[in-house]
Amino acid sequence: MKLYKSWNDVPLILRTEDVVTLLGINRTIAVKWCKAGIIPATKKGGIWFIQKADLMKEFSHAFDIPAGRETA
Template identity: 30%
Template sequence: MIVVSDALDRLFEGLPERLTVDQLAQVLGLGDRTITYRWLRDGIVPAIKLGKTWLILRDDIKEHLRSQYNVPHSTDNDGAHTNEE
């Protein structure tokens, strides 16, 4: 099983502390910059708007993605999945 931190670290490997809109779109797999700008404007992903410029911090995006990760259900002793919420 891949640990979330490891997967996110690999996804963001080599990217600068501050991301461009294009870099964010690429990491999130969004082919359309319009969608990326909409997500920024609507607060779906964290960023700071300064005038007409977006300040997108790599580590803020990583932390946000970690918090949104859907964790698999736990298993009980016999290996059966439980539906605890």
């Protein structure tokens, strides 16, 4: 599990394991939410890819920073 010190450290394109860490959910839930469209994601070659901006927009209430802003 990779931990991030700030949003600047989070890659622009995430995988489900990043979402698990950032949202504090398990992998099964992350995949289920990707399939259901709760987390905007694209599946390529069996791997889900999530844009950081989309995750921040959809889950800004779960983070300490407003959507669209990154910490320094």
